[in-house]
Amino acid sequence: MSQTRHSPGRAIAAHAVLIVWTLIALFPVFVTVVNSFKSKKAIFTQPLALPGPESFDLVGYRTVANQGDFVAYFQNSLVVTCLSLFCVLLFGAMAAFALSEYRFRGNTLMGLYLALGIMIPIRLGTVAILQMMVATGLVNTLTALVLVYTAQGLPLAVFILSEFMRSVSDDLKNAGRIDGLSEYRIFFRLVLPLVRPAMATVAVFTMIPIWNDLWFPLILAPSESTKTITLGSQVFLGQFVSNWNAVLAALSLAILPVLVLYLIFSRQLIRGITAGAVK
């Protein structure tokens, strides 16, 4: 190993930068989790202190468990996120496959049209979406959220996946055609496994905004039975008084599922980011 590529000074500098960045990124999470285990007084007097024997208090978690139906909120969030993710990945990959694989009139235009959504925030259409949901009777259903999030996630998914699908060898797909595989089998059995890292990347970028979204649940599905966890946590944030213990406890709990999903995808994600960098 040469000195130029592995000087200790550089390594220390690089790690210092990474550590500082990690601290900044983790700080809000740290404060949230730590304070969720403290009494209200301790939160305000020493917000950065770790919970000690005196300040330790599970009142926040007790409130969350007793008040409101948090298990149901969790369930709603999970259902909405997983279903939306599934739809985005499936339809996004299918559209990307069609765009990258078949030559047809208007192919480029169609690709641009599908990618347009990346540049135009879906929230601009909130009023129209609400009218549409009212007209179809989908207000206060999880279906409404799944549909909206699928629409929101598709443009980026199509954009990223079609680039990756172009890189899948034509010979492989043609070999499948000669061996008598249907286009669906070629898509599901040959192409999808090869773009798995890209799928994981899309999954992470799609999942997090959906899980964290407050806007659409508030507007489209605010009823008790369809509340998501982000919306559910808002009951503790009043105009004049906020139950910070409960808010922090609810948020700490909300981190867990998304963390689990991220861990599932992250191995693939890292492979996606470094795809082609290492042979």
Next chain:
Amino acid sequence: MGQLSLSGVTKNFGPVEVIKGVDLGVADGEFCVFVGPSGCGKSTLLRMIAGLEDVTGGTVALDGRDITDVPPARREIAMVFQSYALYPHLTVRDNMGLALKQAGRPRAEIRAATERAAAMLLLDALLDRRPAELSGGQRQRVAIGRAIVRRPKLFLFDEPLSNLDAALRVQTRIEIAKLHRELGATMVYVTHDQIEAMTLADKIVVLRAGQVEQIGAPMELYNDPDNTFVAGFIGSPQMNFLKSGALGLSSHSAGIRPEELRLGDIPGAISGTVSHVERLGGETLVYVHTEDHGLLTARLFGEHNRAVGSELGITFDPARLFHFDQAGRRLR
């Protein structure tokens, strides 16, 4: 079983005509090679025979059956690709058996066919490995095996040796020739390498810019080219082209093979200076710069010592010249 005929086949990509009317017959059991420079349309033509590319005009028929609009899987063909195109998630056995499995054949038959092909290609020991665990040469053998298993009427090869290193290429070339003898099947093979074309083919089709320049047996093309393109493309090193005017001939240009040039003392028919010498042991290539004809290549057998910069005279037998007109067509 396996007689291919193309009549008036054309292909357009938008306004661009890439195949300009190809008529070709390949007899049963014949080894036909498409050869030409990059972009000449040879791979496109092969893919049209395979059904992977739509035919704009004309018909493709196999054993008298019009297969122009038949999907690839039902054409009774098999194809070997340059990049091997093995299914990464399947073992060698499953890769080879997939087509039969798709066709709904009984498991015992698939097993027997796979093992017979594996034995032919010495792949027995590798049957349970995945493509990622194989070397390049082994992968190409699996790809060939996958084609054999189907017992197709027609084998298509799309530059199958281009990804292999030089030694392996020669070895696999011999294997393919042997395979052709054993199977007696009709094969169509695409390459840009004229040595592969010469060594494997019963019949060579030379393509340029989507058009057939000449069809014939390797030695026919070598000894009797129709035009300057075929004359220059077939044979290595390339044929020398002389300006007829400088030699007092009536044609536009005259071609002569490098091995027909004799190097001697000044003055020969042409005089020049040695600009470079390549010694290959069995033969020596001498590049001679001449005033009238540019750089000429002489191919001498055995080892020769010619100093770079020395002057010499070149002689040849005028009967060995090929005469061409202004448009490059052969004058016979």
